[in-house]
Amino acid sequence: MSREPGGSPANRPVRRALLRDPRLLVRLGLWSAVEAAPALVIGLAVARAIDDGFAAGRPATGFAWLALLGGAWLVAAAGARQVVLAVAAIAEPFREDLLGHVVESALNQATASVRDTGSRAVARSNLQVELARDAFASVVMVARSFVFTSVGVLLGLATLIPQVLVLVLPPFVTGLGLFLLSLPALARRQRSFLLADERTAASVAAMAGGLRDIAACGAQERVARAVGVRVAEQAAAARALARMTALRTLSLAVGAWLPVLLVLAGAPWLMAQGTGTGTGTILGALAYVSQSLAPALGNLVQGLAVSGVRLRVSLERILGDDCPGSRPAAARVRGRDGSAELRGVTFAYGPHAEPVVTALDLSVPDGDHLAVVGPSGIGKSTLAALLTGGLLPGAGRVTVGGVPAHRLDPADRVLIPQEAYVFRGSLLENLTYLARTPGNPEGTAEVEAAVAAIGLRRLVDRVGGYSAEIRPGMLSAGERQLVALCRAYLASARLVILDEATCHLDPAAEARAEEAFARRGGTLIVIAHRLSSALRARRVLVMDGARVWLGGHGDLLASCPLYADLVGHWTPSDMQEQMS
Known part of the structure; x- marks a missing residue:
């Protein structure tokens, strides 16, 4: 399969799905901004409710700020429903494109005398296409949530106390960078696991289809050993994939929770930066980091590490060079008539x-x-x-x-x-x-x-x-x-x-x-x-x-x-x- 310079065949269906109807992207962006409203106001509402309200002896003001935060959550709930509908409108045509490619590839293989077409085509259509569709929808959900939540948090922190960005941004960017650098290795591990899983499924299916012949020939032990090798390979691939979770844990520790510690440790310095910086301001900054920024980064790490890698590997299996459907088929010949x-x-x-x-x-x-x-x-x-x-x-x-x-x-x-x-x-x-x-x-x-x-x-x-x-x-x-x-x-x-x-x-x-x-x-x-x-x-x-x-x-x-x-x-x- 031909590859675009600097690109991958796996990227093309993703770009096509995202750019098919720009109006859907605009709609998704607008509703994502609405859904991210709490990320923008949570810290500010907490800070003002404490410093200007309850701590100042004005409970009505404190409750008013908390009511504003509650209203933001109600607005976000309405936005979340619309976000799901917008993502579904993008993901379903993506699935149909992949399924069309699988069907075309299976037909090409059948007419090109490629063996084992049925089981592999069924595996791709019934498993990998559905995995790709679900993974694509998940990636879109977590990516746009991370972007809009992060922007909301940074704007909120800049409004509340700009100096806190010095404590939050460096570890946050470092943790995000560590995770992104680990993604290629994650993709390789995930790919190895999927290949091992497919080989195991094929060997088990072949064994199940020939049980009578296996028993008649007394080949139970030999077949059991052959299938056992495939199972062992899949288990080893699964363990290698599981070890990569250590990098995800480190990325989260640096990017999500180290900023919390730095804000707590730097509280005296922050309170000394100017008037109006009280306990509520520190708690508001902590609310921004712990209740919005850390969960957003955690969802991104989990989503890309699982769904993002699964999407990339599934697309490579469906569209890439190791997909049987990408093998050149025999030249087609026109018939002289319908006989x-x-x-x-x-x-x-x-x-x-x-x-x-x-x-x-x-x-x-x-x-x-x-x-x-x-x-x-x-x-x-x-x-x-x-x-x-x-x-x-x-x-x-x-x-x-x-x-x-x-x-x-x-x-x-x-x-x-x-x-x-x-x-x-x-x-x-x-x-x-x-x-x-x-x-x-x-x-x-x-x-x-x-x-x-x-x-x-x-x-x-x-x-x-x-x-x-x-x-x-x-x-x-x-x-x-x-x-x-x-x-x-x-x-x-x-x-x-x-x-x-x-x-x-x-x-x-x-x-x-x-x-x-x-x-x-x-x-x-x-x-x-x-x-x-x-x-x-x-x-x-x-x-x-x-x-x-x-x-x-x-x-x-x-x-x-x-x-x-x-x-x-x-x-x-x-x-x-x-x-x-």
Whole structure:
């Protein structure tokens, strides 16, 4: 992966998230200033309440200053709520950017024949992306709190008694500097721990998946030793990381608590600096340091030492050179058409597992409409993954348009799975994501035609038009499928595979969508959810373990007992409903 001069790939998504919408930063800054109000007034309120109020025999004045401090806390509480909302608005798009990168990397690995794609991609998407999002939000929270609290404290001290800054600033800056200098070492320790954790998880998963073979071969002790080595490596990495907490403790001692001691020790000198410096002033200065500045530095040290380092390491694992997704993929080749061919294809999920597909020969000419039916779990989705290059056959070859499926340009084929993906963005961006000109308003006529063909008009009107922002949670499963189907319809791909992509639609909507794709042109392969899909197809592939049948509906009724049995479960009313 290319690196910017003096920069790191890990910095780019952070900058992009922070600068995506400057208005969010302004909003965050304003509410952070409101939240930091107590840091500005706490020492001044305590000093005036004591010196000008209670110590001077004017309790009303003392209570008035304390009421001012209480009001500042109420204002800060309101500001804190808005700060959380502003940080969430920045962090969620950051997460979606990372997740998009992980998905793209996993697909690149799958089509580039990189092994162990599944477990590592799942680990990144389920663990590291969530860690990065949470760590990013935490870092933003503690960093802006530290900045605004520190500024408030320094302004308050300068207003209350400027001479105290001589006692507070040097140790504070020294402690902060010590901590910042220790961050690179912390990052290395954290990175080593995450790598060890990932290796341990992979070895344990491999062991769990092969327990039967391990027992059959009597390899329990050997496997236990191999896994034990990984566990020991992770434990050593964890101990090394824990030792770094000593530096954090030293930084806090110097930067947060040494100023408290210096203020106490320097109290006589401070009181001798001028008139009006009484006991309340010293207590106010101590309140600034102990109740605002020390906690702010403590939160920064804890936040950056844990969340900041975790964010950096997670981003490096997702985006950096040691991320498998950054390996160059094999060159993509455009296919000549939408034809697909399998010759002697065998595939099994593991070296000792029973094959899901065995010595399969299949030719799907360009422009064909094929339905694939069979019992659940028989290998229909595996066939779809082989055709798209997501899985590599253990034997035989799979070509699409004359090109090996795993090297085919993604623009030449599109797969819509059962659980359709919708990302946060405008409806138009979702619909045209696979089109030649994604999101181009000039393609409105083409988009309108696709919406009409698939049956998406009601959804377009419901959400408020093509420019309306949508999120997965605001759409039903059926609506998400319609969006994905329309996206595939607008793609330039000559091969379209629907892997139970209409399972959440009613029979009429399903029929409308499949007929639209049949009229669209190109090759259509439907992994059938309902048997009515077979009646609409030109040919039907029936899968039953090692045996397959291929033919038209009428031919299969006479020659394939399984197909006849599947059709026989339909009642006349079912037939009428499915085909209406």
